[in-house]
């Protein structure tokens with residue numbers, strides 16, 4: 306006999322939990338299923354543990370910037386295993402807290418791998434379940450790589466659990482994961498190399514600011530090799546030989562560890578979506594703007610496993626989970642509002658964006674006022690010894706509204722939120738400039754950037 310529900314959610318990450326809590330609290334019979342401990346990528350294997358490790362890097366970097374300015378960083382070092390224990394102090398309690406929260410909203414929690422068996426049925430480790438609705442919030446996995454020896458790479462989850470950090474680390478791919486981890490590793494004493502096949506790493510970010518980040522990264526020992534393809538990876542004793550190709554030449558880089566940072570794809574391969582008649586691709590389940598599957602009306606999708614306009618980021622997963630829940634509950638067709646959702650690469654210092662890139666704004670036909678400012682010499686950066694910082698704000702000349710903001714510098718991962726708010730509310734640069742921040746705070750630089 307199969308159990309029958311109003312909603313079964315596959316995936317207990319940010320998207321799935323947001324939706325399950327909402328539908329459970331509304332009185333629906335809801336179950337969540339996850340093959341791994343509850344919490345998902347962000348809380349257990351992504352954003353949160355990563356930023357705990359980054360704290361060590363921030364402190365080392367901050368002390369180094371103050372060398373000769375009243376702080377002696379000599380002898381200051383990251384103790385990797387203590388930092389890892391600090392990380393676990395946060396991550397270990399997450400699954401039980403999350404399950405408790407769900408149960409408090411009347412949601413049943415199942416454990417195991419889910420697999421569809423029909424349009425309205427799935428099984429979890431052989432046990433059948435039936436439901437009126439399903440939300441697939443299965444997240445993403447590292448993109449499978451086809452070069453020889455690809456299985457010798459560790460992934461981001463493995464990196465965030467390393468018991469010791471080797472000296473030489475090669476990161477495959479020049480995206481969020483590689484830059485963030487390389488910045489942590491460099492401050493912990495490693496010599497990271499990032500190998501990217503494209504000409505422009507971090508290509509979702511402002512190219513001028515990315516170049517500043519690359520230069521700042523080189524200053525702390527993070528090397529970047531662009532337009533370089535991985536040919537193969539081999540291992541002899543404890544050393545990895547990575548064959549790479551650039552400008553038609555093949556050479557070998559020796560390293561102690563190879564980390565996958567070459568992108569992620571929706572984690573849908575094991576769900577047997579064919580049995581449910583659900584159309585999908587590597588970006589996720591094909592959905593209408595209101596997040597319902599285009600081929601099976603019982604199924605909705607949200608977060609990293611939904612093919613939507615939103616970037617695969619935590620705030621997007623949460624918004625999509627809530628919108629999907631609301632649409633399922635009310636039979637509505639509301640689309641998520643992605644306006645003003647910022648993204649940040651948590652290098653030290655960080656790189657952030659919200660709204661359009663300069664090229665996107667021009668391509669969309671806006672008459673753009675590009676306000677670029679090098680803030681390296683400003684008081685807020687002088688105070689902490691940081692010379693590398695800048696901002697680019699894009700203002701529409703026709704109505705004064707902010708089209709996009711791009712920031713690189715210390716605490717700008719917080720400052721970007723002001724711009725996100727302005728874009729979401731449709732504020733003009735003049736209106737944003739009229740707000741007053743506490744002084745001296747990084748927020749008080751906002752007015753001068755406009």
Ligand SMILES: Cc1cc2nc3c(=O)[nH]c(=O)nc-3n(C[C@H](O)[C@H](O)[C@H](O)COP(=O)(O)OP(=O)(O)OC[C@H]3O[C@@H](n4cnc5c(N)ncnc54)[C@H](O)[C@@H]3O)c2cc1C
Nearest residue numbers: 316318319320340345346347419443444608609617618619
């Ligand atoms: C290293 C790293 C750092 C990141 N840092 C940031 C950051 O700083 N800021 C930010 O905004 N975003 C960050 N992200 C992205 C962010 O973590 C994701 O966008 C977000 O977690 C997606 O949430 P989700 O709910 O869609 O999926 P997930 O949180 O991945 O949850 C999916 C869940 O589904 C389960 N599942 C999958 N298939 C099945 C199945 N068949 N049966 C049962 N269960 C299944 C999985 O076990 C998983 O627990 C980071 C990602 C990584 C990898």
Ligand SMILES: NC(=O)c1ccc[n+]([C@@H]2O[C@H](COP(=O)([O-])OP(=O)(O)OC[C@H]3O[C@@H](n4cnc5c(N)ncnc54)[C@H](O)[C@@H]3O)[C@@H](O)[C@H]2O)c1
Nearest residue numbers: 478479480481482483501502503535566567568569617649
């Ligand atoms: N701070 C954050 O918000 C944060 C942090 C980490 C991850 N994430 C999310 O996770 C996703 C995945 O991150 P990611 O860093 O793995 O991917 P990414 O998509 O950010 O970058 C992948 C990079 O790898 C390169 N690449 C791909 N295959 C390659 C190969 N074979 N050889 C060399 N280079 C190759 C690509 O050109 C690209 O520059 C991101 O898109 C982001 O949404 C977010």
